[in-house]
Amino acid sequence: MAKDFLLEIGVEELPARFLVPALEQLQELAAKALRENRLAYEDIICCGTPRRITVLARGVAEKQEALVQEVKGPAVKVAYNSGGEPTRAALGFAKSQGVKVEDLVRRSIGPVEYVFALKKEEGRPAAEVLPEVAPALIEGLHFPKPMRWGNLEVRFARPIRWLACLYGDDVVPFTLAGLESGRFTYGHRFLGGGRLEITRAGDYFDVMRKAFVVVDVAERRDMILKQVNEAAAREGGEAEIDEDLLDEVANLVEFPTALCGSFDERYLEMPEEVLITPMREHQRYFPVRGANGRLLPRFVAVSNSGSENIDTVRAGNEKVLRARLADASFFWQEDLKAPLEGKVEGLKKVVFQESLGTVYEKVQRITALAGYLSVRLGANAKQRADTLRAARLAKADLLTNMVYEFPELQGVMGREYARRSGEPEGVALAIYEHYLPRFAGDALPCTLPGKVLSIADKMDTLVGCFGVGIEPTGSQDPYALRRQALGVCHIIIDGGLVLSLKEMIGRAYNGYAGRVELKLSLEQVTAALEEFFRQRLRVLFMDRGLPYDTVDAVLSAGFDDISGAWLRAQALEAFRADPAFEALLTAFTRAHNLSRKAGHGRVDPALFETAAEEGLYRSYREISSSAGPRIEARDYPAALSLIAGLQKPVDRFFEDVMVMVENERVRDNRLALLKNIAQFIGSVADLSKIVVQK
Structure with missing residues (x-):
């Protein structure tokens, strides 16, 4: 009779980004292990929380399927004499395989007939096999930054604190990391009531739910989304849902409880991004907008401690956010005391890259390259003027207090400070847009000065890094060169811009002349970057739905005009x-x-x-x-x-x-x-x- 198999790995709190990849690995490992061990099963469910990684295989057979092997022996004409009697060759082969000579069977392979020994290996009970499978599943999991603890040699994402492993009603015994497996687990850290007994593997979800643990990631995510929206609606607003944040929060809690908090309205005088960044990036809060689309002095947080002390939790979250917004307000006021132009000279003391000079020198290079690109793209006089002015101010916000505290706001603060310094709106927008796109799927620059400046900045970085021998490897890309090359491709393609890749490389290379000595020649850099862009374009075109042979046919004909x-x-x-x-x-x-x-x-x-x-x-x-x-x-x-x-x-x-x-x-x-x-x-x-x- 088939039974359920349960393995729960209890750990100290996992980083949110570790959980889902671990569950995906476990799903694959469990299916492979059961298949290779010839244990039939109905279904495999992998779930987890910050404190546990769990696999539940339903309907696992009580016994391995029998293994039948066919071992090839001598040809029939060698194995038997003319009278049909087995020869010494047949007798020796049967003895070596542990079978009777009369049990040998005949199989034809092409024109020749051979004898075969059929060896049947009876399956072992699942209760004997699973103690071998369970520790192998744990040791098979890999994490970006595994750790050791105590004097143990075991490496895992975080220290393992308990192991629950059952096959039906029975414990699957094994030892790992100094722990013995059992039938005990632990519920919610604050609400779950300590150690809990799992009577039967199939009862796992019910036991966890009674202990205030929602083990299914998707279910937790849905609960959070519903609660966050309801909490915002009660305040007359609508929560701004960021999908990545929603996924992260779902992997930070075991039993979510959403709550709505508030902050002082005077902070709404600052740019929205200044409020949203500490809320979302630092505190994992969801901003709330009113019917007019503007931010309300409200936020929604997700607690992991239930609803009994919700007021205390709310007050704590408000206190933390209040401190962050007070700091942001101070930085904002201090930065506004001087125009953005006043920060430019200070860039002479900021190193861009140790082999490529200062940020100020980079500004000079991208200003020249942006001027050339503006002419090539037929920009009018105002667009050219906005582009050159934006190029000069593009990196100035790196020296502001706000960007020093919140690096995610580079470009955003440059735009806001440019506006308040009296710069034209086209200049302010180009400063912001020149960082776009910042990640896959991000928005692209909309204005021509923004497109030009973004391309100039990225091409300068690409040519400089390749020129001093810095190229991405299979796993390392510290300067995000792949992302920058893809950004250039997306901007050019979506904007329908007619530009020569080779000319851009040459212009960017010449920008380093007399200032920075590049290790590689222009010809070497051009060849390397053209191949680098070819690889990026191949992926981009295929991601947009084109078959590989169409892509290869077109790229082989040339792609200087992207x-x-x-x-x-x-x-x-x-x-x-x-x-x-x-x-x-x-x-x-x-x-x-x-x-x-x-x-x-x-x-x-x-x-x-x-x-x-x-x-x-x-x-x-x-x-x-x-x-x-x-x-x-x-x-x-x-x-x-x-x-x-x-x-x-x-x-x-x-x-x-x-x-x-x-x-x-x-x-x-x-x-x-x-x-x-x-x-x-x-x-x-x-x-x-x-x-x-x-």
């Missing part, structure tokens, strides 16, 4: 659904394969000997003259439709013309024609990368 590469990829993917695509692919493949033998690309019409050659050359000239302007105008769908017209002339050429003739001049001329056609089509995409579905 937004153009994205448009080509979209056009190619759409064109793949057109019936004409398959014919175009065939034509390109035939031309491409032979064109690789061409020594040059010069075509002499006087050497044509057939009407098919002349027809193909004429079609190529006509179509290239029509499609070329479409390509320059980035109208790639129209260009591909025109290029598809080469299919019939190419087919006729291969039907009527022998390319590899003995006459060297005629042969080279035909190869040159094919090379021109392949290169022309390849300017949109290298169709040789397309995988043909059979």
